Structures are given as C-alpha cells and as structure tokens.
Amino acid sequence: MMHKKEWRALDYCDDERNNQAEVEEAAKQKNITKQSSEEWIIIKDSEGVTVTTTDTQAAISLQVGIEVAIAVVLSITLADSDKAKAVFQDLEQVMKTKQSNRQKTIVEKSKNVNITTTDIDIAINIQLLIQLLLAIVVSLDIL
C-alpha cells in the first residue's frame, strides 16, 4: 500500500509566484536574524509566509531604562542610601525581573501564512514599570 505523497512547497514550480517567493525570502531572513535568541521562528518548506514581531531588544532596553530611572529617583530623593536600597528592594518584588518569554513558532509545509507575535510579558512589564515610576514621582511632587 503506497502512502499518499505529502505536499511540499518546493516540489513544484508551476506558477509565476515562485519567482516572487525568492525575493520575499531574502527579506524574511533579515527580519528573523534581528530577533533575540529568546524568540524562535522556524519556517520550513513553506511559501508565502509573512512574519511580524515586536523588537524584543528595544523592549528590554526600555525596561532597563525605566528600572534605572526608578533607582535614580530614589537615590537622589532619599539622601539615606540604605533606605533607598531597602525601598528599591521592596519595589523589585513587584517589578518581577523576568526578561521575556521564550516562544517558538514553527511553520512547516505551509502556504500563505501570516504570523504576528508579541512578547506580551515584556509589554505588560514595561507598562507596570512606567506606572510605578509615575506613581513615585507624583508622590514626591516631581511631576
């Protein structure tokens, strides 16, 4: 009994879209290598795949920037550095420093797929951090 041959994107070249696919692929490669190591998007044996992702690196540096800002505000305002440290430690409990999620997206033997990924964890964390910073500066009458 013969198995039905499985469909493979690269098996046939019978429409003009194939020429176009090559160009698209070149652009796609660049897009993927920009990602940090924590996000994997693997595309195998497929065509017409569109990928949209958030720039995780930019998000992480923004997150670190806000964390540093909180530390700066505390250390300048609370002249006592031990106290500033204690407050920052308490805040850290809430800031949960988890950097980002580790997601893997695998597309195999597929045609015309749209992928949109967002690192929700880091987006929420940034939102929380800026809220924290704002609450601190408002209570200290800076803003």
Added chain:
Amino acid sequence: MSESSKDPMMSNKVVEVMVDSIFRKNGIKPEEVKNNLSEKQREMLKEMVTDLKAQVEEFQEKKNESKAE
C-alpha cells in the same frame, strides 16, 4: 472598562497605594524627603520621566499597529 483594557496589568490606583505602603513601611515621608531635591534636580528628573513616558507610549503604539495589521 476602557481604562482597564488600556492598563491590563494594574490600575493606577493600585500602584499608587502600593508605592505609598512601601514608603510607609520604610519610614519615608514624601512631604519631608521631597525637600531634599534642588530645583535643578527636580527639573532633571522631570525631564527623564517625561522622556521615558514618551518612549513607552511609542512602544505601545508600535505594538498596537503590528497587531492591527
């Protein structure tokens, strides 16, 4: 409802209360410590916070854009 969908994590009130309780726990009185700041420092910190806030807004916008596409 629109407020909560904009801030999926926590409402501003919750964060406010949390900061207040952390200050209280560590014996910090905002009315007193805010006098430690010179006018120039206050201005500098204000600039820094405003700048970060703008960056976050830009980031959220970009995120929403890619979601909408």
